[in-house]
Amino acid sequence: MPRASLPWAAMARMTGRRALLAVPVLLAVTFGVFAVAAASPFDPVRAYAGDAGLTASQANLDQLRHNLGVDQPLIGRWWHWLTAALTGDLGDSATLRAPVTQVIGERLGWSVLLCALAFLLAVAVGTALGVAAARRRGGLLDRAVTSLAYTLEAAPPFWLGLLAVWLFALKLGVLPAGGLTDTGTDLATPGQIARHVALPALVLAVSQLPWFVLYVRQGVGDALEEDPVRGARARGLRERTVLLHHALRSGLLPVLTLIGSRVPELITGALLVETVFSWPGIAAATVEAATAVDFPLLAALTVLATAAVLAGNLLSDLLYGLADPRVGFDG
Amino acid sequence: MADSHTSTRQEATAAPGPGTAPGTGAALAPGVTWHRRPGTGHRRRTRTVRVWVSAGLVAAVVLAVLVVPLLVPLDNQSVDLARKLQAPSLSHPFGTDEVGRDLLLRCVYGLRVSLLVGVVAALVAVGLGTAVGALAGALGGWADRAVMRLVDLFSSVPHLLLGIFIVAMFRPGVWPVILSVALTHWLSTARIVRAEVLSLRSRPHIDAAISGGASRWRVAVRHLLPGVLPQAGLAAVLMVPHAIWHESALSFLGLGLPAHEASLGIMVNAARGSLLAGAWWPTLFPGLFLIVPTLALAGLAGAWRERINPRRRSELML
Numbered sequence: 001m002p003r004a005s006l007p008w009a010a011m012a013r014m015t016g017r018r019a020l021l022a023v024p025v026l027l028a029v030t031f032g033v034f035a036v037a038a039a040s041p042f043d044p045v046r047a048y049a050g051d052a053g054l055t056a057s058q059a060n061l062d063q064l065r066h067n068l069g070v071d072q073p074l075i076g077r078w079w080h081w082l083t084a085a086l087t088g089d090l091g092d093s094a095t096l097r098a099p100v101t102q103v104i105g106e107r108l109g110w111s112v113l114l115c116a117l118a119f120l121l122a123v124a125v126g127t128a129l130g131v132a133a134a135r136r137r138g139g140l141l142d143r144a145v146t147s148l149a150y151t152l153e154a155a156p157p158f159w160l161g162l163l164a165v166w167l168f169a170l171k172l173g174v175l176p177a178g179g180l181t182d183t184g185t186d187l188a189t190p191g192q193i194a195r196h197v198a199l200p201a202l203v204l205a206v207s208q209l210p211w212f213v214l215y216v217r218q219g220v221g222d223a224l225e226e227d228p229v230r231g232a233r234a235r236g237l238r239e240r241t242v243l244l245h246h247a248l249r250s251g252l253l254p255v256l257t258l259i260g261s262r263v264p265e266l267i268t269g270a271l272l273v274e275t276v277f278s279w280p281g282i283a284a285a286t287v288e289a290a291t292a293v294d295f296p297l298l299a300a301l302t303v304l305a306t307a308a309v310l311a312g313n314l315l316s317d318l319l320y321g322l323a324d325p326r327v328g329f330d331g
Numbered sequence: 332m333a334d335s336h337t338s339t340r341q342e343a344t345a346a347p348g349p350g351t352a353p354g355t356g357a358a359l360a361p362g363v364t365w366h367r368r369p370g371t372g373h374r375r376r377t378r379t380v381r382v383w384v385s386a387g388l389v390a391a392v393v394l395a396v397l398v399v400p401l402l403v404p405l406d407n408q409s410v411d412l413a414r415k416l417q418a419p420s421l422s423h424p425f426g427t428d429e430v431g432r433d434l435l436l437r438c439v440y441g442l443r444v445s446l447l448v449g450v451v452a453a454l455v456a457v458g459l460g461t462a463v464g465a466l467a468g469a470l471g472g473w474a475d476r477a478v479m480r481l482v483d484l485f486s487s488v489p490h491l492l493l494g495i496f497i498v499a500m501f502r503p504g505v506w507p508v509i510l511s512v513a514l515t516h517w518l519s520t521a522r523i524v525r526a527e528v529l530s531l532r533s534r535p536h537i538d539a540a541i542s543g544g545a546s547r548w549r550v551a552v553r554h555l556l557p558g559v560l561p562q563a564g565l566a567a568v569l570m571v572p573h574a575i576w577h578e579s580a581l582s583f584l585g586l587g588l589p590a591h592e593a594s595l596g597i598m599v600n601a602a603r604g605s606l607l608a609g610a611w612w613p614t615l616f617p618g619l620f621l622i623v624p625t626l627a628l629a630g631l632a633g634a635w636r637e638r639i640n641p642r643r644r645s646e647l648m649l
Contacts, residue, residue, distance in 0.1 A: 028484055033496065040500035154625040156576060158583045159599055159618035166611050177607075264489040271491055272580055286492065287584050290499035302488065302496055309487045 007329065011318055014329040018314045022307070027082075029306045033299045034078040042293055081299070091296030095288055100300045103285060110180065111274070111281030114197060115266050118204035118273075123259070125205065126212025131248055133213065134220035145213060153210035157269050161203045161276035168199055175199045178278040200277040207269045208262065212255065220251035253323045260316030263309050378634070385630030392624045396443035403436060416610045426612035429605045434613060437598065438620045444594040446624065448505065449575035452512035456574065457567040459513055460520025465559060467521070468528025469551065475525070482518050490515040494577060498586045508587050512574045520566040524559055531558045561639050568632040572625040579621055595621050 045065045065071050072080070081091070090100035133145040152160075169177035176182065176199070181192050223229060224247045232242045267283065274284035282301060289297040321329045414431035417423055425434035467478035485493075494511040501507035531537060531554070540550050579596030581587030588594050593601075595617040602613035 025484060025487055029488060032484075036497060036500055042500050150626060150629070151622060154572065154576075154622045154629070156579055156583070156596075156599075156618065156621060158580065159614065159621070162599065162603065162606055162614050163611070163618070166606055166609075166614065170607070170609060264486075267489040268491040268580075271495070272583070275584060286495065287586075290495045290584075290586055293499055293502075298496060298499060302492060305492050306488050309489060313487075 006322070010329040011321070014318065014321070015314060018310070018317075022310045025310065026303060026306060030082060030085075030299070030303055031078055033302055034074060034081070037295060037299075038074045038077075042295070085300075090300045093289065093294050093297040095292040095294045095297070096285065100296050103297060104282060104300065104304065107280060107282040107285055110279060111270060111283055113193075114201055114204065114274070114279060114281055115270055117197060117201040118208060118269075119259075119262075119266065121201060121205035122208040122212055126209050127216050127248075127252065129209075129213045130216025131220050131243065133217045134224060134247070134251070135243065137217075137221050142217070146217070149210040149213045152206060155207075156272070157203060157207035158272040158276050160206060161200070161273055164199055164203050165276070178276070180280050197279075200273050200279050203276075204266075204269050204273045207273070208266065211262065211265070215255045215258070216252060219253075219255050220247050223247040223251035226250070257316055257320040257323050260312040260314070260319065263312030267305050267308065378637075381630050382634040385627045385634070388623060388627035389631060392442065392446070392627065395439055396446055399436070399439045400443065416605055416608070416613075418610075419612055425616045426610070428602070428613050429610075434616055437593065438595070438616050441593050441595040441598050441617055442620050442624070444588065444592050445575050445579060445596070445621070446571075448508060448512075448578050448588065448594065449571050452509045452574040452578065453516070453567055453570035455509060455513040456516040457520045457563055457570055460517035460566065461524050461559070461563045463517065464521035464524030465528055465555070468525040468532070469555070478521070479525075482521055485515070486518050491577065491580060494581060495584070495586060498581055502586060503589050505588060505592065508578055508581055511581065512577045515577070516570060516573055520563065520570070523562050523566055527559050527562050528555060531555055565632060565635050565639065568628060568635065572628050575621065575625065 045061055062071075084091070088101060090104075092098070093100050093103050096103050129145050129149075133142040136142060165177045168175045176196050178196075178200075180196050181188050220243075224243075228250065229242055229246050232246045237246075270281065270283040271287060273279070274281045275287050278284065282304075285297065286301045288294070289301065318329070321327050411431035414423075414427050415429055417427040417431075419426040423433050423435065425438060428434055428437060463478055463482075467475040494515045497511040497514060498507045501510065537550060537554055540554055545553070578587055578594060579599070582594050582596030583600045585600060587596060590597060590601075598617040599614055602610075602617070605613045
């Protein structure tokens with residue numbers, strides 16, 4: 001589809017507007033995180049002191065409480081964290097013994113790699129299966145694909161991951177069961193990474209697959225019953241041309257524009273898959289932080305995930321405006 | 332679900348589509364014969380079969396988790412290391428776990444825990460969503476806008492992450508898990524109920540009741556509630572699989588139920604050692620026990636949805 005030029009100015013305005021709207025949302029989320037922590041029985045002083053807290057004197061604990069700023073009211077602590085965060089200081093992670101910013105910097109890339117691979121795989125396979133199913137709705141292939149999709153949708157990703165470990169790593173021995181590199185070496189060569197990312201990416205892709213299959217099937221199936229397709233058939237075009245050029249194009253567009261809104265599901269899947277495969281990404285760190293009640297890390301990662309979701313929504317709306325000019329960029 | 336708050340109204344006014352009864356379409360376009368009209372012939376039969384299979388499975392699951400614990404207490408499940416990790420056989424259809432307990436019995440007990448937590452959490456979530464949605468729809472104005480902004484706010488944090496955060500802060504126990512599921516799952520119900528209330532408010536029979544002098548309370552109880560209840564009930568049934576899924580994910584991550592409340596997620600987590608030793612059955616069967624009730628409930632809820640929202644046929648039962 002040749003297009004003279006993209007409406008950059010309108011898209012930039014929309015991006016700017018959304019960025020402004022994201023500020024109150026992120027502020028509210030950070031405040032919510034602090035409010036939940038304040039309402040919970042969790043005591044940061046005892047968490048910080050660990051076993052030493054059991055024997056420490058009350059005076060020492062009070063001193064620690066003051067040093068950590070926990071004796072301040074909720075608003076004060078939140079404001080303190082927020083102003084520090086704006087200067088790039090998100091606090092220190094107790095479990096990983098490093099500044100939160102460093103933890104995120106080291107791990108974010110691995111998560112993005114895993115998620116991007118899984119997403120591409122899910123889009124490719126999901127489109128193929130969805131089109132195949134939509135060609136004859138109600139047919140044998142359609143029923144098989146749809147049943148499989150519903151079953152996979154119901155299957156927990158961690159369970160699929162464990163079964164994949166059993167099959168590919170233990171029974172067939174073709175792929176490693178987890179981690180980023182082979183045991184005994186810390187050298188992350190591209191070949192090693194490719195071998196180690198294959199299984200988690202596959203499982204994450206399978207966990208995202210049902211949505212794509214069912215939506216592509218619905219979109220293409222509906223498009224096949226619309227006038228342009230009927231017209232194309234009446235003109236005597238080949239079935240292949242009708243399916244791939246007429247039905248797929250109009251059926252796939254709404255799906256592609258919704259891709260950005262899949263970020264929450266992708267994060268949910270990554271939380272489980274990274275944990276199963278000990279993938280050194282940010283989602284696995286989230287689970288570790290939650291297990292150890294590592295509040296600074298957990299708070300930062302929750303905000304980061306929210307920002308990712310908002311960015312995904314923006315991407316979705318931008319694509320939608322591009323795909324359907326009637327919608328525009330006013331949202 | 333992005334457009335769910337508008338879809339109800341569209342359903343009321345939408346032109347006849349593929350879901351309408353045979354005959355109406357032909358009357359609109361004489362001479363056009365429609366091939367493959369969905370909802371007729373063998374497709375309707377397969378749907379009926381699916382509903383009965385789903386209903387049968389749900390009944391079997393409920394019966395199993397209610398009756399089996401009465402007949403076979405878990406206490407006879409003594410630890411017997413001589414029988415540990417036996418593959419499925421006639422005496423142990425699902426095999427035995429790492430300390431020699433029968434996995435079939437453990438799965439039934441695990442399903443009982445998962446279902447109980449799932450149902451309670453789904454009821455809390457739907458109750459919360461119904462209350463918030465009805466309030467927003469009935470009050471309108473700034474209250475409605477504030478509530479909808481709150482819904483948007485909650486939906487911009489990924490469910491499982493928010494759930495993990497909440498359980499991490501309030502752990503351990505059963506109630507933090509239920510709270511975590513409820514606080515992350517009330518949004519869709521609130522949207523649906525709000526849309527339903529808004530659409531009902533603009534119907535003539537409500538206007539008639541108000542101009543006839545009915546009190547606010549009477550309008551709410553006699554006219555709004557009966558319209559909203561089927562939607563809320565459907566949301567509750569649809570929510571149970573979600574809640575079970577959420578609970579099992581939290582439990583698998585070691586953040587959910589305490590270890591002695593052996594839900595299916597905890598069983599899958601506990602089986603990781605056995606899996607690495609090559610025993611697949613302690614992992615496979617608890618997972619299947621999670622999938623089957625989910626599919627059965629989704630099948631039932633899908634049929635119910637077709638009854639009350641005929642236009643929104645089929646898509647994405649989960």
